[in-house]
Amino acid sequence: MYAPTTKLSTTTSSARVLGVPPYHHGNLRTTLLAAAERSLREHGADQLSLRELAREAGVSHAAPRRHFPDRQALLDALAEAGFARLDVELRAAVADTPETFGPRLHATAAAYLRFATRDAALLELMFTRKHRDGAERLVAAAAAPFGFMHELIVQGQAEGVLEAGDPQRVGIVLFATLQGIATLINGSLVAPELLDGIVETAVDQFMRGSRRS
Amino acid sequence: MYAPTTKLSTTTSSARVLGVPPYHHGNLRTTLLAAAERSLREHGADQLSLRELAREAGVSHAAPRRHFPDRQALLDALAEAGFARLDVELRAAVADTPETFGPRLHATAAAYLRFATRDAALLELMFTRKHRDGAERLVAAAAAPFGFMHELIVQGQAEGVLEAGDPQRVGIVLFATLQGIATLINGSLVAPELLDGIVETAVDQFMRGSRRS
DNA sequence: ACAGCTTTGTTGTCGGTGCATACATTGTTG
DNA sequence: CAACAATGTATGCACCGACAACAAAGCTGT
Structure with a gap:
């Protein structure tokens, strides 16, 4: 086993300049994921075909198998990336917002639904139960945005805006509402x-429903 | 076009007693739907195969096409039936419950989640966006359980337990929370x-969040 | 520098699926 | 009882995911 090649597409070759495509793609995994993300957005998960992606990437139909043991593995990777991006977007949404709970809650809710409605198929993939043993990675990825919600609740409680109580439960209910x-x-x-x-x-109901009284 | 045969599987024939299967199944559509429902529950929508269902029904692989133009039509029919059953179960849940809002809300929420967790794959099918023009039937079927939630909210407002306001919006938020x-x-x-x-x-948060104050 | 191992492609194949068309059988109805 | 409509059957096509055997290219230790 040699180093997992952090540097991208060096593809040694002199062949490149001659226009002859190199035997090794150099960056197939990333290319496939990008194409898959687009296909997912445009046509949904059902229509996503490994062979089609291979064609787009200009490689043989069996090549993707080297990077994703099967179709589901590719979908799992997409979902995992989705959670990561969701986390980034949620945190970005509150970055330029007053540091108080109320505005942050609003911004978070809006950001969540922007993400969810823009990438509907991805969202479905992220929350669909595909038991497949390796679900741990997915759950771990999901922990990031969940953690963010948790922090938000804690902040609200610290500010005295929300009643004390298990922030876990309350956070889940909030998350669930947005997801629903x-x-x-x-x-x-x-x-x-x-x-x-x-x-x-x-959001209003949430505030009223769990504010300190 | 002759009558859509309300009476089940009369399959005239003298052949029946001889053990020779009749040319016409007699009740294929219903049989397919039943088998599909089971397959959906056991293996999920992705694994559901028309040919497989045909085999189970003891009929040629092209036969289902007479009843469902394509695979999606079958899935749509399942989803539609799902909404109908959900409506029945929700209404049944409050049937033997005190006529006051609080207990009814609790019973409804519990019933919804019982349905949703028992038939996870079906639920996914019901709420998955499959644009397909004939979505009207689905939306119409969904109107039943939605209407139920609406009625529930109206009752709560009439009792004075909930604040006045657009019952539609509030109902949607409630529904969304359960779904999420x-x-x-x-x-x-x-x-x-x-x-x-x-x-x-x-449920507690909902009550507190929208009670008359 | 080169031999050997690992990684990452390629080609070919298999079974399975959805969809389409042409044909066969049966039930209904004038 | 003679159309005709409805429902099944047989066959074919294009596509797909998975698999296996082979080929090229990159790395690494000597």
Whole structure:
């Protein structure tokens, strides 16, 4: 086993300049993931085909197998990346927000639903139960955004805006509400125009429902 | 076009007694749906195969096509039936409950999550966005349980337990919260043992968050 | 520098699936 | 009882995911 090649696509070769594609792609895994992400967004997980991705990347149909043992492994990797990106987006949303709980909660909720409605298929992938043993990686990736919610709740309690209590439970309920709203919107069961109003209602209810009284 | 044969499997024939299977199945559509429901529960929507169902029903692999133009049509039918059953179960849950809002809300939430965790794959199917034009039937079917939630909210407001306001919005938020909790549990992102506690927290928060103050 | 091992491609194949078309059988109805 | 509509069957196609055997390229120790 040699080093997992951190440096990208050096692909030695003199062949490159001649326009002859090198035998080794050099960066297949990343290329496949990027193509998969696009395909997922455009056509949904069901339509995603390994062979199709291979064609797009200009490699043989069996090449992806070297990087993803099977189709599900690719989907899992996408979901994992999705959680990471969600975490980044949530944290970015509060970065330029007053440090008080209220505005931060609003910003978080809005950011979550922006992510969820923009990448509906990805969201579905992230939360779909695909038992597959290696689910640990996924759960670990999901811990990041969950942790963020947790921190938010703790802050609210520290500020005295929220009642004391198990922040875990409360955080889960909050997370669930946002996720549920996304599901209803994405499933076309609720008109998208209602989104903003619903989020506002949800946030208000949450504040009132768990404020210190 | 002759009558859509309400009476089941009369399959005229003298052949029956001889053990020779009749040319016409007599009840294929229903049989397929039943088998599909079982397969869905046991192996998930991805693994559901029309050819497999045909084999189970003892019929050629092209036969299902007479009843479902394509695979998605079958899945849609399953989802539609799912909404109908959900509606029945929710209404049944409050049937033998005190007529006051509080107990009814609790019973509804519990019933929703029982349904959702018992038939996780079905739930996913019901709320997954499969744009496919004929989504109207699905949305119509979904209207039943949604309507139930709506009625529940209206009752709460009439009792004076809930503040006045758009029952639609509030109902959607409630529905979303339950749906979101189900998603988190089914996706193994939250341990099942926590379910009861979370539901309780959610219901309490809802009551506090929208009670008349 | 080169021999040997590891990684990452390639080609070919297999079983399975959804969808389509042409044909066969049966039930209904005028 | 003679159309005709409904429902199954047989066959074929294109595609897919998985697998195995082989080939090229990169690394590494001597």
